[in-house]
Structures are given as structure tokens and as C-alpha cells.
Amino acid sequence: MSFARIAIIGLGLQGGSIGLAVREFLPQARTTGYDVSPDHRARAAERRLVDSVCDTAAEAVREADLVIFCVPPGAMAMAAETVREALPADALVSDVGSSKQAIAKALGEALPDHVVIPAHPVAGTENSGPDAGFAHLFRNRWCIVTPPARVDMVRLSQLVSFWEALGANVEIMTAEHHDLVLAVTSHLPHLIAYTIVGTASDLEDVTQGEVIKYSAGGFRDFTRIAASDPTMWRDVFLSNKEAVLTMLQRFSEDLTALQRAIRVGDGDTLFQHFTRTRAIRRSIIEEGQDDSRPDFGRGDHDSAKNS
Numbered sequence: 135m136s137f138a139r140i141a142i143i144g145l146g147l148q149g150g151s152i153g154l155a156v157r158e159f160l161p162q163a164r165t166t167g168y169d170v171s172p173d174h175r176a177r178a179a180e181r182r183l184v185d186s187v188c189d190t191a192a193e194a195v196r197e198a199d200l201v202i203f204c205v206p207p208g209a210m211a212m213a214a215e216t217v218r219e220a221l222p223a224d225a226l227v228s229d230v231g232s233s234k235q236a237i238a239k240a241l242g243e244a245l246p247d248h249v250v251i252p253a254h255p256v257a258g259t260e261n262s263g264p265d266a267g268f269a270h271l272f273r274n275r276w277c278i279v280t281p282p283a284r285v286d287m288v289r290l291s292q293l294v295s296f297w298e299a300l301g302a303n304v305e306i307m308t309a310e311h312h313d314l315v316l317a318v319t320s321h322l323p324h325l326i327a328y329t330i331v332g333t334a335s336d337l338e339d340v341t342q343g344e345v346i347k348y349s350a351g352g353f354r355d356f357t358r359i360a361a362s363d364p365t366m367w368r369d370v371f372l373s374n375k376e377a378v379l380t381m382l383q384r385f386s387e388d389l390t391a392l393q394r395a396i397r398v399g400d401g402d403t404l405f406q407h408f409t410r411t412r413a414i415r416r417s418i419i420e421e422g423q424d425d426s427r428p429d430f431g432r433g434d435h436d437s438a439k440n441s
């Protein structure tokens with residue numbers, strides 16, 4: 135049985151995309167939405183991200199059978215506590231957060247009497263706010279669902295079907311495994327991108343402003359994700375600290391090995407490493423996972439500005 139009344143808390147990139155995707159792919163469902171920002175609520179109404187933009191979170195969830203929290207990881211607890219009294223007893227609670235263990239704990243503690251099944255659509259862009267969302271964000275992307283140990287299989291199946299209806303491919307794993315995998319595939323790349331932009335900018339004092347000026351395709355492609363929302367990524371790193379620090383240590387060791395190879399002139403080590411890693415990157419493109427889709431938050435979404 136699919137969901138009939140879906141409440142979306144947080145109407146930015148993820149919440150807006152869910153609202154637009156529900157309208158396109160689950161037209162029989164009704165959506166309500168709330169955002170803590172009055173400006174974002176107004177813009178969400180203008181863009182018709184949901185059927186009804188509500189003035190309070192309680193109003194948004196009052197008749198919902200599915201509630202999805204689409205707020206920064208650090209805001210999940212407060213957002214959930216805000217709706218505790220108004221939430222129908224049989225409503226399924228989920229989220230889209232980029233880290234899972236900390237959010238599962240926060241939602242479970244805030245809503246101890248509800249079924250909570252966390253999820254994470256591994257789909258996004260560097261844009262944020264109510265102008266960033268689009269209906270096809272989840273198309274052919276993974277959505278990782280991290281159910282609690284003793285999950286109601288009927289509710290889990292409902293949530294899986296929901297994300298598949300929005301175009302996602304669903305994978306189920308533990309929250310702990312999710313946090314380790316995403317630490318290396320998503321969180322660490324963002325940390326490195328943010329870092330190298332800062333390094334390049336600081337170097338401009340030395341190079342009279344030429345570093346950013348002469349940054350071409352490589353720097354631009356590599357650092358696209360450094361334009362992502364600071365609130366979200368502050369929260370992601372702090373909520374997944376252990377896994378991020380584990381992966382950062384391993385990355386630092388590998389980088390140091392390449393640093394040594396350069397210092398001692400070990401060209402064979404460099405060549406072999408680059409040959410192996412180029413093949414890995416090319417395998418991603420060959421699997422059709424490359425995100426050059428025209429609607430991937432670029433093209434006609436260039437107007438989408440970070441909030």
C-alpha cells in the first residue's frame with residue numbers, strides 16, 4: 135500500500151525535489167510541507183514544491199502517513215521534537231540525511247513511539263534552498279535505507295517502494311556500514327574540495343591573485359562540491375566524525391606515500407598508481423553513473439542559488 139499523505143519538513147534541494155517527484159510519479163498522493171524559513175516557505179509555494187505549504191510543522195504532519203525530514207543533520211532532533219504532539223500514531227517517519235547513525239538516534243529519541251526508518255538518497259547537487267530542487271534528482275541514483283534491527287517489514291517495503299517510485303535504486307544496509315562507505319565516497323571528497331579551495335585562495339597572497347585566476351577545468355571540476363552548503367556539511371562532518379576521521383587517516387597515509395614517491399623520484403610507483411586509479415574512474419563512467427545529465431542541477435537550474 136503506497137502513502138497517501140506525505141509531509142516534507144525542510145523545502146530545500148532534497149525536500150523540494152521529493153515534492154516535485156511525488157507530483158510527477160505519485161500523483162495520487164497529497165503533499166504538505168514546512169520550512170523554518172518564511173522566505174523558503176514563500177518560495178516553495180511559488181514553485182509549488184508541495185500541494186500545501188503550512189505555517190507550522192505541526193500543521194504539515196497532522197494527517198500524514200509518511201513524514202520525511204529534509205533538514206540539515208544537526209536540525210533533525212529539533213525538527214522531530216517540534217512535531218511530536220501532532221504526529222499521527224501510525225505515521226512512518228523517515229529522513230534523507232547524509233549520515234545515518236547519529237540521525238537514527240536523534241529521530242528515535244525524539245519520537246520513541248513511532249516507526250522510524252532512516253534513508254539517504256545518494257543524489258544531490260552543490261545547490262541548496264527552495265530553488266534547487268527538481269523532480270528527476272533521484273532518477274537512477276542509489277537510495278540507501280538503513281532500517282533498525284527489528285523493523286516492521288511491511289513498513290520497510292512501503293518506504294522502499296516509495297523511493298523506487300521516485301526513480302531511485304534502493305539498497306538496504308546498516309547505519310554503521312552506510313556511514314563508513316559514505317565517509318569515503320562523499321564526505322571525504324567534500325572535505326578535500328573545501329580544503330584545496332582554501333589553500334589555493336591563501337596562496338594568492340604569494341602569487342598575486344593568479345591561482346584562482348588561472349584555475350582551469352581540472353580545478354573547477356574537482357572543486358564543484360566546495361560550493362555546497364556550509365550548514366549541511368558542518369553537520370555532516372560532526373555527525374559522522376569517527377568514520378570521517380578513520381577515512382581521513384587512511385587517505386593521509388596514501389597521500390604521504392605519493393608525496394614520498396615524488397620526493398625520491400619513484401616514477402614507477404606514480405605511474406602504476408595513476409594507471410590503476412584511472413581505470414577505476416573510467417569504470418564509473420562506463421557504468422553510466424556519470425552525472426552529466428542535463429537536469430542534474432545544472433543547465434536550466436543554473437539560476438538555482440545557494441540559500
Ligand SMILES: NC(=O)c1ccc[n+]([C@@H]2O[C@H](COP(=O)([O-])OP(=O)(O)OC[C@H]3O[C@@H](n4cnc5c(N)ncnc54)[C@H](O)[C@@H]3O)[C@@H](O)[C@H]2O)c1
Nearest residue numbers: 144146147148169170204205207209231232258259262263
Ligand atoms: N545536498 C545534497 O546533495 C544532499 C544529498 C543527499 C542528502 N542530503 C541531506 O538532505 C538534508 C537536507 O539537505 P538539502 O541539500 O536539502 O539542504 P537545503 O539547505 O537545500 O534545505 C534544507 C532546508 O531545511 C530548512 N530547515 C533547516 N532547519 C529546519 C527546521 N528545524 N525545520 C524546518 N526546516 C528547516 C532550511 O531552511 C532549508 O530550506 C540534509 O540532511 C543533507 O545531509 C543532501
Ligand SMILES: O=C(O)C(=O)C[C@]1(C(=O)O)C=C[C@@H](O)C=C1
Nearest residue numbers: 232255256257258259260320359
Ligand atoms: O553531486 C553533488 O553535488 C553531491 O555532493 C551529492 C552528494 C555526494 O555525492 O557527495 C552529496 C551529499 C549526499 O549526501 C549525497 C550526494
